Amino acid sequence: MDMNQRIKDIAGTWGADFLGVADLSPAHDAILAQGGPVVAAYPRAISVGIVLLHTIVDQLPHSADRAVAVNYKHHGYDVINQRLDLFVSRVSSLLQREGYQALPVPASKRVDDERICAMFSHKLAARLAGLGWIGKSCLLVTPKEGPRVRWATVLTDAPLPVTGKPMEERCGSCNQCVEICPVNAFTGEAFMSSDPREKRFNAGKCDRYFASMKKKDPELAVCGLCLYVCPYGQHRNPAQTGL
Numbered sequence: 001m002d003m004n005q006r007i008k009d010i011a012g013t014w015g016a017d018f019l020g021v022a023d024l025s026p027a028h029d030a031i032l033a034q035g036g037p038v039v040a041a042y043p044r045a046i047s048v049g050i051v052l053l054h055t056i057v058d059q060l061p062h063s064a065d066r067a068v069a070v071n072y073k074h075h076g077y078d079v080i081n082q083r084l085d086l087f088v089s090r091v092s093s094l095l096q097r098e099g100y101q102a103l104p105v106p107a108s109k110r111v112d113d114e115r116i117c118a119m120f121s122h123k124l125a126a127r128l129a130g131l132g133w134i135g136k137s138c139l140l141v142t143p144k145e146g147p148r149v150r151w152a153t154v155l156t157d158a159p160l161p162v163t164g165k166p167m168e169e170r171c172g173s174c175n176q177c178v179e180i181c182p183v184n185a186f187t188g189e190a191f192m193s194s195d196p197r198e199k200r201f202n203a204g205k206c207d208r209y210f211a212s213m214k215k216k217d218p219e220l221a222v223c224g225l226c227l228y229v230c231p232y233g234q235h236r237n238p239a240q241t242g243l
């Protein structure tokens with residue numbers, strides 16, 4: 001069985017909804033700046049995504065309700081992150097057994113508190129694999145599920161075929177994520193790969209908002225309104241939303 005099929009089979013085991021392979025060379029400098037030379041040495045990324053349960057995401061405007069917040073943190077976050085982490089762990093082991101280098105990137109682990117970022121951007125890999133675009137919310141937006149997807153990545157030197165090329169952004173005149181954010185963390189600027197994240201998103205505002213919620217009650221520290229509101233994830237026809 002070829003390597004691609006074996007990776008697809010593992011993706012099926014963990015119920016992955018998105019799977020793609022990205023050529024990382026166009027983003028080498030940004031990857032180097034974020035994660036350093038060890039991370040930037042990999043030419044390819046395997047991007048995997050799992051769609052969040054709409055029944056849980058649709059409740060996010062009511063996250064002051066403890067049951068809503070607890071279920072989002074558990075099934076919208078911890079459980080899906082575990083499934084993604086198990087996928088990247090198994091695929092990395094497979095690639096290593098076949099003689100390749102493979103570095104699993106955790107689904108959701110910040111490594112730099114000052115810059116508020118992980119060692120590598122899953123959104124970047126998914127975008128380069130042709131799975132979606134970066135929205136005004138700075139989230140990866142997929143055409144069918146919007147931003148309601150969690151992601152993880154395997155960095156590798158295995159010569160896997162690249163699955164796609166970056167999608168044109170389709171936010172158009174929509175501004176819903178910008179308007180709903182309770183701390184005005186977004187500027188409303190459309191994504192440009194040459195721009196720094198700061199041009200679109202003040203991550204510190206979102207981070208401080210979560211810190212203040214955690215101080216009051218860690219169980220209720222939930223927002224996700226930018227993810228909830230995106231019309232591409234709401235299973236309505238985007239044409240009906242004025243996009």
Ligand code: SF4
Nearest residue numbers: 181206223224225226
């Ligand atoms: S999670 Fe909430 S506070 Fe953070 S950027 Fe999204 S809408 Fe704003």
Ligand code: SF4
Nearest residue numbers: 135136171174177230
């Ligand atoms: S809510 Fe609108 S502007 Fe924001 S990411 Fe989705 S389509 Fe783009």
